[in-house]
Amino acid sequence: MSTALLLARQRARNDGEFSALVDCIPYSRYLGVELSLHDGAPLSRLPFRPDLIGNRALPAIHGGVTAAFMENAALLHLLLTGDEERVPRSIDFSIDYLLPGRDTECYARCEVTREGLRVAHCMVRCWQRSPEQPIALARAHFLLSASE
Amino acid sequence: MPIPAEFETFARRFSEVVPYSNACEMKITAAGRGHVEMELPYRDEWLGDLERGVIHTGVITSLVDSASGAAVLASFPQYEPVATIDLRMDYLRPALKGYTVICRAECYRLTRSIAFTRATVWQTDPERPVALSQGVFMRSSRTPAART
Numbered sequence: 001m002s003t004a005l006l007l008a009r010q011r012a013r014n015d016g017e018f019s020a021l022v023d024c025i026p027y028s029r030y031l032g033v034e035l036s037l038h039d040g041a042p043l044s045r046l047p048f049r050p051d052l053i054g055n056r057a058l059p060a061i062h063g064g065v066t067a068a069f070m071e072n073a074a075l076l077h078l079l080l081t082g083d084e085e086r087v088p089r090s091i092d093f094s095i096d097y098l099l100p101g102r103d104t105e106c107y108a109r110c111e112v113t114r115e116g117l118r119v120a121h122c123m124v125r126c127w128q129r130s131p132e133q134p135i136a137l138a139r140a141h142f143l144l145s146a147s148e
Numbered sequence: 149m150p151i152p153a154e155f156e157t158f159a160r161r162f163s164e165v166v167p168y169s170n171a172c173e174m175k176i177t178a179a180g181r182g183h184v185e186m187e188l189p190y191r192d193e194w195l196g197d198l199e200r201g202v203i204h205t206g207v208i209t210s211l212v213d214s215a216s217g218a219a220v221l222a223s224f225p226q227y228e229p230v231a232t233i234d235l236r237m238d239y240l241r242p243a244l245k246g247y248t249v250i251c252r253a254e255c256y257r258l259t260r261s262i263a264f265t266r267a268t269v270w271q272t273d274p275e276r277p278v279a280l281s282q283g284v285f286m287r288s289s290r291t292p293a294a295r296t
Contacts, residue, residue, distance in 0.1 A: 002198075002199045004198075005199075024198070025195075025196055025197075025204065026192060026193050026194070026195040026196070026198065026204075027193060027194055027195060027196055027203075027204035027206060027207055028204075029193075030193040030194075050167060051167050051168060051170075051171035052167075052168055053166075053167040053168060054166055054167070054168055054169075054214075055166075055229070056165060056166075056167065057229070062166070062167075062168035062169070062210065062213070062214075063213045063217075063231075063232040063235070064168070064209055064210025064211070064212070064213035064214055065168055065210060067206065067209045067210065067213060067235060068204070068206025068207065068209055068210050069206070071205060071206045071209065072204070072206050075196070086197065086199060086200070087196060087197040087199075087200075089197075089202075089239075089242070090205040090239050091238075091239060092236070092237060092238045092239060093205065093209060093236070093237045093239070094234070094235070094236040094237070095209075095234060095235050095236075096233070096234045097231065097232050097233055097234065097235075100231065
């Protein structure tokens, strides 16, 4: 069991201090993800920076960055809202791109559609201007640590 | 063997013109008509699970998106822009700390509007892949002369 993870979750839940939880996942720190609670639900934010660009001409955020950000949003959601003692393991991930990700910040919200004993099914929505205009939708399965 | 002369410029230019791939130091190490091999050197920043020493699956996805896009570009006689429509990932086993991640992607069907890709990801042994993927890309320019 990871003490750092449990402490970070405690700080997030009790003090509304989310950065320690983000830092438990080094790649989410690399991306520069910011986590918060919005209307009681976890919300991931990805501030824009030039080295996240995939297509300079548009310019558009790299599709792989959007995917990674969304998958990470699901992980953070499960860590913050569940009782996971370790980072859940990704089983699969499927993303549909709907609009180009422009050179501005992105948001992602995860909905746990079903949480079984071993596997969680998550839907993730990513948007820039408005949640009603998603730039991508994704679904993912995770193996929960409690099952190990 | 890996990069025939006609693909040398393509391979070199790819990471130069894609800022995210450049920042991650992704490199095309082999290429041919409709396929590429792309490597991502290991960094501690890529970790998703510190305790287990496992690379974040989002990192794998972003490499696969880059390599699959490059495989599509490598199937064109001349450059045209493409956009990812969807990407699906199966994470077969964890990608381990300390090792380079390698992706081989191929564009196995190209129509006038759409390109279909598949990709395999491994670290030390191609026979023990860490991920398999399928993707679909849209050709952004309309080229009536395009091969089908």
